[in-house]
Amino acid sequence: MTNYFHTIDNKIRNMGFGIGLRRKHFGEIFDNNDGIDVLEITSENFMKLGGKEHDILAKAKEHFPLVAHGVSMSIGGPDPLNEEYLQELIKLVKFIETPYFSDHLSYSSAFGVEYHDLIPLPFSKEAVNHVVPRIKQVQDMAGLPFLVENPSYYVEMPGAEMSEIDFLLEIVEKADCGILLDVNNVFVNATNHGYDPKKYIDAIPRERVLQYHIAGHFDEGEFIIDTHGADIIDEVFKLYEYSIRHTGPVTTIIERDFEIPPLDDLIAENKLVRAAGTRALEVEV
Amino acid sequence: MPTLEETMRMMHSLLRGEKTPEEMKEFFGTSEKRLEIYQRFVRNHVTKTLAKNFVMLRRLVKKEIWQGLRDEYFKNYPATGWQLNDTSKSFVDFIAKKVREEKMFAGEEFYIELAQFEWEEVVVYCSELITPKPHEIETPVLNPTLSIMDFRYPIGTFIYYWRNKKRKDPWIIEKEYLKEQPQMLFLIRHPQEQRVFFHVATDPLLFAFKVVHDQISLPDAIKLSGQTEDTVRKILADAHQAGIIILPENF
Numbered sequence: 001m002t003n004y005f006h007t008i009d010n011k012i013r014n015m016g017f018g019i020g021l022r023r024k025h026f027g028e029i030f031d032n033n034d035g036i037d038v039l040e041i042t043s044e045n046f047m048k049l050g051g052k053e054h055d056i057l058a059k060a061k062e063h064f065p066l067v068a069h070g071v072s073m074s075i076g077g078p079d080p081l082n083e084e085y086l087q088e089l090i091k092l093v094k095f096i097e098t099p100y101f102s103d104h105l106s107y108s109s110a111f112g113v114e115y116h117d118l119i120p121l122p123f124s125k126e127a128v129n130h131v132v133p134r135i136k137q138v139q140d141m142a143g144l145p146f147l148v149e150n151p152s153y154y155v156e157m158p159g160a161e162m163s164e165i166d167f168l169l170e171i172v173e174k175a176d177c178g179i180l181l182d183v184n185n186v187f188v189n190a191t192n193h194g195y196d197p198k199k200y201i202d203a204i205p206r207e208r209v210l211q212y213h214i215a216g217h218f219d220e221g222e223f224i225i226d227t228h229g230a231d232i233i234d235e236v237f238k239l240y241e242y243s244i245r246h247t248g249p250v251t252t253i254i255e256r257d258f259e260i261p262p263l264d265d266l267i268a269e270n271k272l273v274r275a276a277g278t279r280a281l282e283v284e285v
Numbered sequence: 286m287p288t289l290e291e292t293m294r295m296m297h298s299l300l301r302g303e304k305t306p307e308e309m310k311e312f313f314g315t316s317e318k319r320l321e322i323y324q325r326f327v328r329n330h331v332t333k334t335l336a337k338n339f340v341m342l343r344r345l346v347k348k349e350i351w352q353g354l355r356d357e358y359f360k361n362y363p364a365t366g367w368q369l370n371d372t373s374k375s376f377v378d379f380i381a382k383k384v385r386e387e388k389m390f391a392g393e394e395f396y397i398e399l400a401q402f403e404w405e406e407v408v409v410y411c412s413e414l415i416t417p418k419p420h421e422i423e424t425p426v427l428n429p430t431l432s433i434m435d436f437r438y439p440i441g442t443f444i445y446y447w448r449n450k451k452r453k454d455p456w457i458i459e460k461e462y463l464k465e466q467p468q469m470l471f472l473i474r475h476p477q478e479q480r481v482f483f484h485v486a487t488d489p490l491l492f493a494f495k496v497v498h499d500q501i502s503l504p505d506a507i508k509l510s511g512q513t514e515d516t517v518r519k520i521l522a523d524a525h526q527a528g529i530i531i532l533p534e535n536f
Contacts, residue, residue, distance in 0.1 A: 047368075049411055050413045050414050050416070051411075051479045078289070113297070113363040114372070116330040117327050126289045157292050158312065159292055222316070
């Protein structure tokens, strides 16, 4: 079995700080990008598209290192992995020359229907055994390391036999893949399900984390929702610093999908993330 | 303990709206409010995409009628493609069924054609075909994203009128648009602008289309049309400017 995960060196592990490439910023990103070291693309927003998306992507890969993050692989879904989707995804990741690609540890389609949302899996042995060969399959097809992201979830599915973190770790160890650690999701899940986010982070083997996501969320009172539609709050920054102290420097991307602010605001927020990451490592020294 | 498939099937019933959060809260051992989040998110992806892709149609019908349409569509046309826009791809068929079988909108086929136009705009925009640049070709070519639509109603005139109308009046269809008046439209994703434009198929545009489609040489085009070389060149240049054809750099 090819060992994709271990092909990642420190240079790839830490490509710096960046943002998700969004349509709103297409016209500006190449002239206004102070402090943006890397761009993340949402794979589905560029797959099978000619026109503006194709042109922007071709230009972006000349200016930035790019990483691909998807939302529709449905790695935990009950149906066979969508061959057509995977072929298109692979075409994209080869085109942008990303060192790895990622999606969520959840499912987004079932029984022939696409939900276009991330549905949580039960933290069960059956789910582990279901997901692991599917991750191996996509890694083999792409010939690249695959990272699973810890998704946010609002309902713990029935049938849990282990904790959320044990579920994640068992899968990444068995599938030998990397982790895209979404710090905001850790915060959201810890708040919504009542656990200590620092203990979650402490449990993660540092070498498995190959990328971070950081984002804002929405407080709905009874629980908080991972909307990617607001600024990053202080508690999440603090958790990010804590996590960076644990993992060392790792590529970090701000995710913003709703209420997308002007590029200048994201550039400013990216500087705050960089400052937090730098601060965390200074403390370690 | 439920199996993985049982759990997913229960979730599926919730997400498809076949069961209510109230009915499912016991199985999932959680509050209705938390289950509602998932039901709402999945539904919103479809309804918001419909609203984005069928702006004109949505603005023409009363709010409660639109809500009824989107609810019925969500229920009966589950999304099967991974592309978000694909959630709307059966909406034209759905509208056609409502108009023809249920006589919605007084059975006016205009509404079907409007929906067809709006969906085609999405298809053309999303085309994965790459339009060649003038320096990459040696002879004139058609824009590969070109779509030709034949309408019984003056859809192009209607859309042009409403999109250029700055007033905020409630949207209505004046009777003139409901009279049959065949119109052929060219839709393209413009090579420079990378936006979708439509053009009513005028004689000069149809001529330019034919010349390029049939690979007619410039001398033959001049001869066939009986026009001067300057006139033919101008017709082709205008069609190039419109994005319907692509002329080589040195044409």
